[in-house]
Amino acid sequence: MANGLDDVVAAETVLSDVDGLGGRLTIRGHSLPELAGRWNYAQVVRLLLDGFFDDLPGDANLTRALGQARADVFERLLPSLPLLASLDVYSAMRAGMALLPDGDRLTDALLLIAAPAVLTPALLRLQRGEEPIAPDSRADHAADMLRMLSGSVASPALASALDTYLVTVCDHGLNASTFATRVVASTLAGLTSSVLAGLGALKGPLHGGAPGPVIEMLDAIAEHGDAAGWLRDEVAHGERIMGFGHRIYRVRDPRVDVLKAVVRQLGGEGETGRRLAFAETVEQAALDVLRVAKPSRSLQTNVEFYTALLLEAAGFPPSAFSNVFAAGRVAGWIAHAREQQTTGRLIRPQSRYVGPVPDLVA
Template sequence: MTPALDVPPGLRGVVVADTGIGDVLGAEGTYHYRGRSAVDLARTHSFDEAAALVLDGNLPDDLGAGLRAELAVHRSLPPAVSAVLPQVAGAGARFDALAGLRAALCVLAEADGFEPTWGAAPARRRDDALRVVAVTPTVLAALWRRRQGLDPVAPRDDLHGGAAWLWALHGVEPDPVLAAAVERYLVLTIDHGFNASTFTARVAASAGTDVASAVVAAVGTFVGPLHGGAPDRALEALDEIGTADRIEPYVRAKLAAGDRVMGFGHAVYRTADPRAVMLREVAESIGGPLVELAARTQDRTEALLAEHRPGRELRVNVEFWAGVVMSLAGIPREMFTPTFAVSRVVGWCAHVLEQTRSSTIIRPSARYTGSTSAR
């Protein structure tokens, strides 16, 4: 029997698998998809192109048209899923689109006859992954519209990426500038190393479950407030601050109470979060009072954090500027984290497919700390 190893809390710094999908270089403040800078991709390529790179390993030479056509075939929902959406959207006092997505994916897997990845042909695994990627924005937008008392809108073949998402939500012709801003956000957030939800997806996939079940497991992790559920809370902090003269009192009060300043600090980056740097650029290219307040808040908060914790880099993170960009684009706050999921589902599915190439189930050990009395 292999002896147990003591590892840091949260598996910090522990290598648990090999991956060719991407990497986060926290000390350098960069990250990439298959060797290509994610920030550069967001500047120069579409969401469909970046998704094709992450899923299939190569940047397509057809501007993503091939993957786009494949996804278009998979976007429509089976009757069983369409039937459950009104019930899920209307359930509960608080709207939770990602809870609805979990339910919808479970129904989808049954309706479409998803197979366990263990023993399935690689082509079938990829087809199931594309199905999940394609239906995720359809489901999420339909859930939100149902909650508003609106009928879902049919996808348009001429709209893709950010424009397609804004159309699915609002059913009106999207502003090209705002659509481009959302597109950049989507590209930036496709993948980001072995974060909690991605690791969860791989654990599920290592057991040989179907693609939809692995993604459901990832979504369940993703909604945690310490992971994907932070962009709306960062924007709520800006609401509470309200005006530039309140920035310093607000931050000093948080620090004195030992509370976290939402939108600042990251588990990996020890320099500026490159996603936040780019999204600030995107926001400032649009402009407006919210952007001005956010920029002042970032600059003053970082200075106060450096004063409060000298020697420790606590910089703005992606959630801070993601909330600003999505707000500018007219995305409702309850759909901030679901928008994040529209892009991250590509990364989850890529990792699920990669994990299925291994026959080893992920099975770590735990240190028992309970009673030692005989039973």
């Protein structure tokens, strides 16, 4: 039996392929470098959803429809925001999305795709004593998310950086949250039920819950003053080095260099540039320490490491990093849910009982 379902093929998909040995990510026939920084998020949403909704419009109309969906989410959920804001920001986003219609139409899908981008800034503003800002339905999706967070129009470079991030994390094979989404979708539950399953899985620190601790690690190393020494101590005590190692990739995660390049473009001589230079020093020290401490394992930099730097530069607190991950990944979840509903069947694996056996009465 494969522990953790390793190497078990649970679905056939046209959506994405993760080549762990070659370090390549393919999304609907396109390599990640073809998409990241060249296609905007709305275009990639259309790519993912193509064939799963009969009324899917072209790129321009889908951009407008997604903008209208942001406005609709804000109007629907505004009365609930003060109560939601009493929760942690991820749980609050998830609870807000649970209030959306649980259908399987394109309009339902677009509300779910819009929701993290609307709810996350609104909740963060409420939690720091500020009023939520309504979406601009005419704006680009990533740029509008940043405007709703800060209250001012983001620079083109920052908006492009966040947009590239959303594209980079939009889908990634049959990971834990996507599998959870497909399991629920296979029961023919609605898209909201399916996405909520993905959100539940994404919250865990072994999945999307990990980028925030990268910032804590960098801050701890900066205070300590000796990156290699701090890292060796963590490994010696059995602690995980955040931002390194991946269940699938045995070489460098291809998303790392995309995000590192984006952060470098933002950096310049300011605080982001200094932060990047320090992070690169920590990255090399971590790779050296892990190579010596765990020579039998290939523990390379993963997407979490530079995600943390990018989202920090964009103004999101570490507590909301998983929210922004969800804002990118939700389109992939919906595509997988629709694929499962239209081409798959009820997912019902077998288990092997290993507990005690009762005495049988003759």
